[in-house]
Amino acid sequence: MTGGSDIADRLDQAIDSLLRGQETGRVADGGGDLTATARTLRDVLPRFHPRFGFEELLADRLAGLSRAGSPVAGTSLSALPEPIPLPLPVAASAAARGWHRRRRGLVAGGAIASGVSLVIPLAGAAIVMWRRSRSSGGWL
Amino acid sequence: MFWKGRGRADAASVVVPFDADRPAVEAAKREPGAFASLYRKYVAQIYSLALYETRDPYAAEDITEAVFLRALTGLSRFREQGSGRDSTFRVWLFAIARNVVSNERRTQRRHPHSPIDQAIDLRAPDDPAATIERRLEAQRAWDAVMALPEDRRQAIVLRFVDELSAREIGQVMGRSEGAVRVLIHRALASIRGSLAP
Numbered sequence A: 001m002t003g004g005s006d007i008a009d010r011l012d013q014a015i016d017s018l019l020r021g022q023e024t025g026r027v028a029d030g031g032g033d034l035t036a037t038a039r040t041l042r043d044v045l046p047r048f049h050p051r052f053g054f055e056e057l058l059a060d061r062l063a064g065l066s067r068a069g070s071p072v073a074g075t076s077l078s079a080l081p082e083p084i085p086l087p088l089p090v091a092a093s094a095a096a097r098g099w100h101r102r103r104r105g106l107v108a109g110g111a112i113a114s115g116v117s118l119v120i121p122l123a124g125a126a127i128v129m130w131r132r133s134r135s136s137g138g139w140l
Numbered sequence B: 001m002f003w004k005g006r007g008r009a010d011a012a013s014v015v016v017p018f019d020a021d022r023p024a025v026e027a028a029k030r031e032p033g034a035f036a037s038l039y040r041k042y043v044a045q046i047y048s049l050a051l052y053e054t055r056d057p058y059a060a061e062d063i064t065e066a067v068f069l070r071a072l073t074g075l076s077r078f079r080e081q082g083s084g085r086d087s088t089f090r091v092w093l094f095a096i097a098r099n100v101v102s103n104e105r106r107t108q109r110r111h112p113h114s115p116i117d118q119a120i121d122l123r124a125p126d127d128p129a130a131t132i133e134r135r136l137e138a139q140r141a142w143d144a145v146m147a148l149p150e151d152r153r154q155a156i157v158l159r160f161v162d163e164l165s166a167r168e169i170g171q172v173m174g175r176s177e178g179a180v181r182v183l184i185h186r187a188l189a190s191i192r193g194s195l196a197p
Helices: A003-019 A035-044 A052-067 A122-133 B022-030 B032-054 B057-077 B089-107 B115-121 B129-146 B150-161 B166-173 B177-195
Strands: A047-049 A106-108 A111-114 B002-005 B014-017
Touching: A003 A035, A003 B150, A003 B177, A035 B129, A035 B150, A035 B177, A047 B032, A052 B032, A052 B057, B022 B032, B022 B057, B022 B089, B032 B057, B032 B089, B032 B150, B057 B089, B089 B166, B129 B150, B129 B177, B150 B166, B150 B177, B166 B177
Parallel strands: A047 A106
Antiparallel strands: A106 A111, B002 B014
16 A cells, blocks of 8 residues: 555545544644644535525425326436425424534525534524424425 | 345345435335435535535526436436445435536536625624634635535535545545545645645
């Protein structure tokens, strides 16, 4: 194994630890420490959430498609039904949504809704908490 | 953990790694309405990848819609293989997303917005001096990520934002796990240089 790939392997293990919310030892190459850079990216790169209206509209469209039985092989996208106005579907549970043990930045519809390192507008955080508190379920 | 699963039609059975989404995928194949749980679980991850790649929230929504419509209509043909782009549902879904992003980029005529820059401009009412330094570091990091070549940027976003493993990223991008690790190493080395004071 070359030195470069050895560093890449150890760096990958360090990133795994950081993403689990654990600290990790220093991994460096000739240019210096790489772990600090990985830690910075972990902290500042948010996950974005689409606008709630878009998410629900797409959920409705997928629900309509599901009711039409389109997953049968051979169905073409050109035959997709138009969105059907329906009550808002309930959100999936926190676990199903992939909420992590480590809180991470989340930007909803262009506004930061929750985060660990930057800013947390209260209104956005309230929306996220409202969504998280909704019970799990299917489309409707 | 490994389970026996259905493989290609010409194989009686293959041993594939446990896919946490397998029960939901099987349920959605039986009852398409069950696809909702997969959609809710992955919508933000797919949207994030699209937004980082296009920096345009409208294009990102178009991509997200196309990805999930393709996934739903193609789910009956998805066969978990344990390796490659059909290794797991998650890898399969991100591979679809990467293809859609690529197609969107070829046809995109909109001037991209910069939602990430807009987000970083938001601030709490009492923005302390320490937060300003933190925000500057974030701005430098984001600028550095956006300046990366496409393959390195995608690998970084998939690793740090979507939290895919190097193995999964390799399957999505059609590269070896080792090649992805080297790609991420080089990307981080490049970003490190941009973050240096």
